[in-house]
Every structure is written in C-alpha cells, then in structure tokens.
Amino acid sequence: MTQPKTRRRPLIAAETTSRSISFDSFYRSEYRNIVAMGRALLKDGAAAEDLAQESFLAAHRHWDRISRYDAPQAWVRRVMINRANSMRRRLGAEWRALAKVGADRETQMPDLSPATTEVWDQVGDLPRRQRQAVVLHYVGQLTMNEIGEAMGCSSGAVKSHLHRARETLGRRLSDWNEE
Amino acid sequence: MSDLETRLSQASEETREAARQAVPPPIPSARPARPGWLILAAAFTAVVLLFAVPALLGGQDTPLGENPQPTQSPPTTIGAATTITMIDDTPQQCSAEGTPEPALSSDLPADVDTTARAIIGAASDCDFDVLAGIAFTDGSPDLITSFGGGGIDNLARWEEEGYGEMDTLVRLFGTSHALIESEDGPAIYVWPAAFAYDRWEDIPPEYLSELMDLGVYGEGELDEIAKFGSYAGWRIGIDENGEWLFFVAGD
Numbered sequence: 001m002t003q004p005k006t007r008r009r010p011l012i013a014a015e016t017t018s019r020s021i022s023f024d025s026f027y028r029s030e031y032r033n034i035v036a037m038g039r040a041l042l043k044d045g046a047a048a049e050d051l052a053q054e055s056f057l058a059a060h061r062h063w064d065r066i067s068r069y070d071a072p073q074a075w076v077r078r079v080m081i082n083r084a085n086s087m088r089r090r091l092g093a094e095w096r097a098l099a100k101v102g103a104d105r106e107t108q109m110p111d112l113s114p115a116t117t118e119v120w121d122q123v124g125d126l127p128r129r130q131r132q133a134v135v136l137h138y139v140g141q142l143t144m145n146e147i148g149e150a151m152g153c154s155s156g157a158v159k160s161h162l163h164r165a166r167e168t169l170g171r172r173l174s175d176w177n178e179e
Numbered sequence: 180m181s182d183l184e185t186r187l188s189q190a191s192e193e194t195r196e197a198a199r200q201a202v203p204p205p206i207p208s209a210r211p212a213r214p215g216w217l218i219l220a221a222a223f224t225a226v227v228l229l230f231a232v233p234a235l236l237g238g239q240d241t242p243l244g245e246n247p248q249p250t251q252s253p254p255t256t257i258g259a260a261t262t263i264t265m266i267d268d269t270p271q272q273c274s275a276e277g278t279p280e281p282a283l284s285s286d287l288p289a290d291v292d293t294t295a296r297a298i299i300g301a302a303s304d305c306d307f308d309v310l311a312g313i314a315f316t317d318g319s320p321d322l323i324t325s326f327g328g329g330g331i332d333n334l335a336r337w338e339e340e341g342y343g344e345m346d347t348l349v350r351l352f353g354t355s356h357a358l359i360e361s362e363d364g365p366a367i368y369v370w371p372a373a374f375a376y377d378r379w380e381d382i383p384p385e386y387l388s389e390l391m392d393l394g395v396y397g398e399g400e401l402d403e404i405a406k407f408g409s410y411a412g413w414r415i416g417i418d419e420n421g422e423w424l425f426f427v428a429g430d
Contacts, residue, residue, distance in 0.1 A: 028203055036198035058309050065421055079312040109197045119190035138191040152330055170183045
C-alpha cells in the first residue's frame with residue numbers, strides 16, 4: 001500500500017480527561033433534570049420519561065467515550081433536545097388526538113397547574129431554537145455556554161434566541177392574562 | 180424581576196419539582212428501551228378501537244360498506260363532538276436501509292473503531308439524534324458538514340430531501356482508510372484513503388477503483404472531482420481519540 005504523506009491541517013482538538021464516572025451514579029443524578037426539561041419541551045409527563053430513558057440509553061451505549069468528558073450530561077442534553085424535536089414532529093398528530101380524547105398515559109409525576117401548562121403551551125409554539133433556549137435556560141438552569149453546547153451554537157446565538165423568545169412570550173402571556 | 184421572568188421561573192420550578200417525583204427505571208441494559216412512539220401508537224389504537232368499534236356496530240356515525248383508504252383512515256367520530264383523523268405518519272425510508280454493513284479494518288485503534296461502528300449503526304437507522312450525540316465533542320466545535328456548517332441538521336435535511344447521505348456515510352466506511360498525522364494535534368483517520376493525497380495523480384489505482392466502485396458517484400462525477408486536483412468528494416474524519424470530526428464534500 002502506498003503510504004499517504006503526512007499533511008498538516010487545522011485540527012479540532014478533543015478535550016478529554018482520564019476521569020471516568022460510573023454510569024449508574026451519573027444516570028441517577030441527572031435523570032430528573034432531563035425529565036424536567038423534556039416535560040417542558042413535550043408538555044407530556046410520560047413522553048418526557050420515555051425521552052429521558054431513550055437519551056440515557058444512547059449515552060449508555062457510548063459510555064466508554066462519554067464518561068471521559070468533563071460534562072457527560074452535556075452529551076445527554078444534546079441527544080435529548082434533538083430527540084424531543086423528532087418526537088414532536090413525528091408524534092404531533094397522535095398527541096393532539098390523544099389529548100382530545102383525554103387518553104393520558106400513566107406517569108408518576110403530578111399534573112402541572114393550569115398556569116404552568118399555559119406557559120409551556122406558549123413556549124411550545126415558539127420556533128424550535130427559541131423553545132430549546134428557553135427550556136434549557138429556565139428549567140435546566142444552564143449557563144449560556146452550556147446551552148450553546150447543547151444546541152450546537154454560540155452563546156451569543158443563545159442570547160439572541162432568548163431575547164426573541166422573551167419578546168414573543170411577553171406579548172402572548174400578557175394576552176392570556178387579560179383573557 | 181419582570182412578570183414574564185416570574186412566570187417562567189415559577190413554571191420552571193413547578194416542572195422541576197414535578198420531575199423530582201419521577202423514579203429512574205432500572206438502568207438500561209442491552210435490551211433497547213421501548214420507544215415512546217410505540218406506546219403512544221398502542222394507546223391511540225386502543226382508544227380508537229374502544230370508541231370506533233361500537234360506533235361501527237351501531238351504524239350511527241361511520242358509513243359501512245365503504246372501502247378503507249390505504250394511507251388515511253376516514254374520520255372517526257367519538258361521542259358527539261370530537262372527530263379525529265388518523266394520519267399516516269410513516270417515516271420516510273432511510274437511504275442506508277439495506278446498505279451492506281462495511282467491514283472495518285482490524286488495525287484501527289479501539290476508540291476509532293468504536294466511533295466508526297457507532298456511526299455506521301446510527302446512519303443505517305437514519306437516527307440523527309444519536310448521530311448528533313456521536314458528533315458531540317466535549318469543548319470542541321461541532322461536526323463539520325458541507326456548505327457552511329449546520330452539523331447533523333444538514334445531514335438530516337439532505338437525507339429528507341432525498342440525497343441519500345446516510346447511504347453515502349455507511350458506504351464510505353467500506354473504503355480503505357488513511358492516517359493523516361499532524362504536528363499540532365491528534366492524528367486523523369480518514370475514509371476514503373484517496374483523500375490523504377495532495378494530488379489526484381498520486382492516488383494509487385486501487386484507491387481510485389474504490390471510488391469508482393463506491394456506488395456514490397454517477398458517471399462523470401469523479402472526472403469533475405479530478406479536475407479539482409485532489410480528491411474533494413465525500414470523506415469522513417475521526418481523530419485518534421475517537422472524536423468524529425467531519426463528514427464533508429467539496430473544498
């Protein structure tokens with residue numbers, strides 16, 4: 001085989017550490033955070049639990065590598081928001097139909113108050129990136145950098161999404177208050 | 180704090196509090212978790228059967244004797260007021276479905292081999308969520324895809340538009356790989372090996388044959404790439420630590 005010559009090119013360095021945590025402790029410590037964000041994104045407790053389980057299952061499959069990251073939870077958040085988006089798109093029709101007939105699936109979580117439900121309904125109507133930024137910021141209580149990591153964008157872009165989301169939500173929620 | 184901030188904070192706190200009641204189920208094993216959509220589909224079917232069958236038997240709301248539509252069921256009336264329509268939401272076929280699983284070289288480092296296998300598995304299912312996870316790098320920019328970034332979103336969009344990028348991604352792993360070393364960072368394993376040559380003329384015949392047999396390029400496309408002076412077609416890069424760096428085409 002002819003050996004290709006060595007080439008120099010800009011590289012993207014991967015920051016990994018030798019630190020490794022057990023999946024078990026990671027899963028137990030992060031599960032509820034992911035469920036909370038999933039619930040705000042999907043507005044459905046049982047679906048949020050499914051979403052969290054699928055996200056952690058994906059993490060489990062790749063744990064050898066992910067466990068070396070400084071923040072493995074960032075990986076799970078990334079998968080979770082992508083999966084949430086896919087689930088919303090794929091299952092929107094079924095959810096609407098189920099909601100109409102009141103066919104809620106079982107969840108261990110209590111119902112949310114009407115006021116909170118209204119907030120997530122309005123957030124759910126935002127464009128995808130704005131919706132994700134709001135949920136990661138308020139429910140996830142993440143920094144701009146952490147949100148950018150999860151969304152795959154800069155912290156500046158996150159601020160922009162949040163700003164536009166607040167403008168829209170401020171208008172819509174005040175309308176709802178007046179009704 | 181503004182009224183909006185208060186409302187968002189209160190809603191978030193209530194949602195976090197509710198989530199604290201969620202009990203993590205047993206740690207996932209090798210058995211795949213039940214996909215949420217299957218549960219929803221089952222629940223939906225049960226609801227439809229519960230309400231629609233009595234209606235059909237009673238002959239009140241749904242006309243009998245009509246042929247069912249293959250892709251969209253007729254509206255089903257439930258009770259007196261609610262009508263729902265079952266929508267055929269079958270996912271688009273994945274371009275990599277049926278693409279033979281490539282045999283990876285046995286001389287790949289374990290980290291690279293693991294990532295390559297993970298990519299092949301997710302690409303074969305067109306599972307862009309998992310691909311996004313694999314592409315995620317801790318403290319580094321995202322996976323590079325063509326045409327100005329966009330990462331996995333690009334791939335998902337192109338696949339949806341019918342360009343068959345997942346098929347390409349899987350097939351590329353069936354070519355020989357090359358190692359591109361660097362003095363200022365980890366080495367990169369690339370597929371196809373032809374990409375590691377600065378000049379098209381230097382690419383060994385066996386690697387050119389691989390490109391021709393790849394099943395990705397149509398007639399004349401490789402000639403167009405050759406005019407560029409080196410191989411600038413689809414290629415994959417994974418660094419020696421197992422980080423997926425790029426899946427790109429073009430300069």
